[in-house]
Each structure stands twice: as C-alpha cells, then as structure tokens.
Amino acid sequence: MGALKRHAVKFAAAAGALFLLAGGIFWFGGGYDRWSTGRLMEEACAGTLPVEDIRSLLGDRSLVAGNDVVEGALEGEETSLRVECILSRESEGNTGRPFADGSVAVTISGVPTLNPEDRAESLYPPAARSNLPPAPLGQGWNAVFAGSDSYDDDASATTSVLLDCAAGRSDLLVTAQVSQDDSTLDNPARRLAFARVATRTAAAASATWGCDAKLGRPLTDVPLPINEDEGVPLEETTGSCAGIPANGKRVTHAWEQRTGPAPYEECELGSGRDSHVYTLTAHYGPFAEEAAHRNFERHDTLDGRPWAQVKKGELYGHGHWTSALCTGSNRTALYTVHRHANAQPTQADTAYEQAALRAFAERSAEERGCEAPASPGE
Incomplete structure (x- = not known):
C-alpha cells in the first residue's frame, strides 16, 4: 500500500506540474489574453x-x-x-x-x-x-x-x-x-x-430589440467621401447640389454628396478650392431632432413653439431653415443653410441664400417622397 501511495503522490505531483505548465503556456502564450478579449467583444x-x-x-x-x-x-x-x-x-x-x-x-x-x-x-x-x-x-x-x-x-x-x-x-x-x-x-x-x-x-x-426593420444588402463596397479637390462648377452638379443657382463670383463651385438614401445630406458652395461660403444640410429623422435641439431649443429662438409647426425661419446667428413632413424613419425633415462668412449679409445675399435653400430642400425632399418644404422667404 505504501508503494501505491507513493506512486499516487508522484502521479498527482506530475499532473499538477503539467497543469501548471499548461496554465503558464496558456497565460504567457497569450491564450488568456485572447480569451479575455473574445469575452469583451x-x-x-x-x-x-x-x-x-x-x-x-x-x-x-x-x-x-x-x-x-x-x-x-x-x-x-x-x-x-x-x-x-x-x-x-x-x-x-x-x-x-x-x-x-x-x-x-x-x-x-x-x-x-x-x-x-x-x-x-x-x-x-x-x-x-x-x-x-x-x-x-x-x-x-x-x-x-x-x-x-x-x-x-x-x-x-x-x-x-x-x-x-x-x-x-x-x-x-x-x-x-x-x-x-x-x-x-x-x-x-x-x-x-x-x-x-x-x-x-x-x-x-x-x-x-424587436425592431423588425427591412435591412439592406450585405456590403460589398463602400464609396469614398469627396475631398477638397473634387469641387465642380455649379452647372455640372448632379448630386446634392443639383439645381442650385450660382451667385456671381462668390458662388461658382460646389462640393456635393452623391445621391442615394441617407438620413443626412450636405452641399458645400463656394468660389473654388478652399473657398467655402455656404453649407446646406438636409437632416432627417434623428438628425433633424438633433439639429432642432441645437439650433432652436438651446437658444429658445422659437419661444417654445414646435419647430415643425413654425415650418421655416432664420437660424440663430446666421442662415435660414425650412422643413417638410416625411414618412417612415425620416419623419420630419429640417433643411438649413449656414453662411461661413462673419460679415452681415446684404439684401441680395439673403435672397440668394433663400433661393439656394429652396432648390436644395425641394430636390432632397422629392427624392425621399416627402411633402414639399415650406418656401423660405415667402
């Protein structure tokens, strides 16, 4: 019995050593790190x-x-x-x-x-x-x-x-x-x-969470956003800036977003490379909610009135906005034009801003099946 006991002790010691060795290999070889990382993900x-x-x-x-x-x-x-x-x-x-x-x-x-x-x-x-x-x-x-x-x-x-x-x-x-x-x-x-x-x-x-949404297809490619070198003359626009008129030498070029379903859309206007004058933005769904929170509720520019009922107006500081009713997740849309320049606009500048916003908003709303936006300036 003594011999059997000694063999059992030796076997247990060997097994324990192997376990510790395996644990050391697992730990120092990165096994634990990978396991922990997997759990985090x-x-x-x-x-x-x-x-x-x-x-x-x-x-x-x-x-x-x-x-x-x-x-x-x-x-x-x-x-x-x-x-x-x-x-x-x-x-x-x-x-x-x-x-x-x-x-x-x-x-x-x-x-x-x-x-x-x-x-x-x-x-x-x-x-x-x-x-x-x-x-x-x-x-x-x-x-x-x-x-x-x-x-x-x-x-x-x-x-x-x-x-x-x-x-x-x-x-x-x-x-x-x-x-x-x-x-x-x-x-x-x-x-x-x-x-x-x-x-x-x-x-x-x-x-x-039981949303049960209709999903898009598995992605096979992702377009590259435009860069500063990709400004085009306004008369050549086909995307988010399409249909917006020029404004003398001040606004002759555009940096535009490709068309397609999107809850957020932009158009940059200016006179050439690195010379941006206006940013036009279409906000849908949560982005309209966020933009309204930022532009109206923080500054209380609408005296507590719901912006969707006011429908259009001037932005706090500079620029103009209008809105439209949409369906599905796009909900109520908010369209804005911001001036980059700090100088006070002339009457002609204001008229141009409203005309540019009108063209931008009408095209964007029509592409998404929204109602016609309220016409700025009328």
Whole structure:
C-alpha cells in the first residue's frame, strides 16, 4: 500500500506540474489574453457587435473596454433605448508604439429619444466629422459614411445607419466610429471593414430589440467621401447640389454628396478650392431632432413653439431653415443653410441664400417622397 501511495503522490505531483505548465503556456502564450478579449467583444453593447469584424480590426489581444451603457427599451412613439460601448487596442509596453492604435465606439439609439432634456450636450452621435459631405452607403441602407485620414497616416470613419422599424415601434439609429493607425480610407478593404461594423451591428440590434426593420444588402463596397479637390462648377452638379443657382463670383463651385438614401445630406458652395461660403444640410429623422435641439431649443429662438409647426425661419446667428413632413424613419425633415462668412449679409445675399435653400430642400425632399418644404422667404 505504501508503494501505491507513493506512486499516487508522484502521479498527482506530475499532473499538477503539467497543469501548471499548461496554465503558464496558456497565460504567457497569450491564450488568456485572447480569451479575455473574445469575452469583451461578445458582451459589449448587449452582445450586438460583429465579433469577427472587430477582431480583424483590433486583433485578438490587449483589448480594453470603456464603460458599457445599456438602458431603456424600444417603445412606442418615443423611446428611452440607449446603448454605448467602446473597445480599444493597447500596444505592448516598451515598443515605442502609441498607447492605443485602434478603437471601435458604437452607439445604438432609439428614435425619437424620450426626455431629450436629460441629454443637454447631444441627443445623438454626429453623422460626420469633416467639413465636406459624407457618402451614402447605398446597397439598400439608409446610411452615410464619413471619414478622413490624418497627417500621421491614421484613418477614422463614422458610419450612421437609420433603421425604419415595424409599425408601432420607435426607430433605431446605429453609429459606429472606427479608427485605426497606419491605415488609410483610400484602401477599399479598410472602408468596407469600418462600415460593416455599423451595418452588422444594426442587423443584430434590430433582432435584439424587436425592431423588425427591412435591412439592406450585405456590403460589398463602400464609396469614398469627396475631398477638397473634387469641387465642380455649379452647372455640372448632379448630386446634392443639383439645381442650385450660382451667385456671381462668390458662388461658382460646389462640393456635393452623391445621391442615394441617407438620413443626412450636405452641399458645400463656394468660389473654388478652399473657398467655402455656404453649407446646406438636409437632416432627417434623428438628425433633424438633433439639429432642432441645437439650433432652436438651446437658444429658445422659437419661444417654445414646435419647430415643425413654425415650418421655416432664420437660424440663430446666421442662415435660414425650412422643413417638410416625411414618412417612415425620416419623419420630419429640417433643411438649413449656414453662411461661413462673419460679415452681415446684404439684401441680395439673403435672397440668394433663400433661393439656394429652396432648390436644395425641394430636390432632397422629392427624392425621399416627402411633402414639399415650406418656401423660405415667402
């Protein structure tokens, strides 16, 4: 019995050593790091993120998560649903690389939001972070893609997807902000990888919260937003600036967004490269709600009256606005024209701004099946 006991002890010791060895290999070989990273990706944003897409962007090690927010539900006319999550990649120590060289931030918002006064800073994430129009995503999605490359060869992009949920339910806005070092949006594969985070999250969110929206097709390509070199003479416009008249030497060129379903649309007007004078913007659904919150409610320029009933007017500071009733997730549309110049406009400038806004709003509303916008200046 003594010999058997000694053999049992030796076997247990050997097994324990093997277990510790395997554990050490698992730990120091990165197994635990990969497992931990996998759990972060699977659990973030209530489990709606496309894990494989994010793994291809951020890798499967050294991932950290920001504060996860999951609150509310998708309700009737208004909704309290708000979901936020951030995942970022840490670099290995003492390598000389930046602390974080990639990140994914996703927000899922119910539309229209309940109790907007609780969100004093912003109701929804912005659609774009550049001074040029974004690109409609196309392929059956009501969505836009906006982004740019930095001087350090880093790429960042924001994809905004608006889902028209089934009757009786609020709608969903899904925004994915993705950045990656040593990358470029000129690479079609990068743009596709960035945008897929948003569309695949939107599909999962629709199922998770019972939105039951009609989804777009799986993405095969993502258009590149225009750049500063792509301004065209006004008479050659075919997109978001089509039909807008020129204004002497002050407004002769346009930087326009391609046409297509999109909840946010822009047209830049000016006299040539780097000379922008006006920005015209069409806001639909949550972006109209956000723009109204920013332009009217913060400054109380409408004396508490609902902007959709006022229908048109002057913007706080400078510019003009008008509106139109739409269907589905586009809801009530808000169209604006902002002047870049600080000088007070002449009567002729005001008349031109109203004419440009009228042409811009009428074309945009007609393409989306909205009612005719209120005519500025009448």
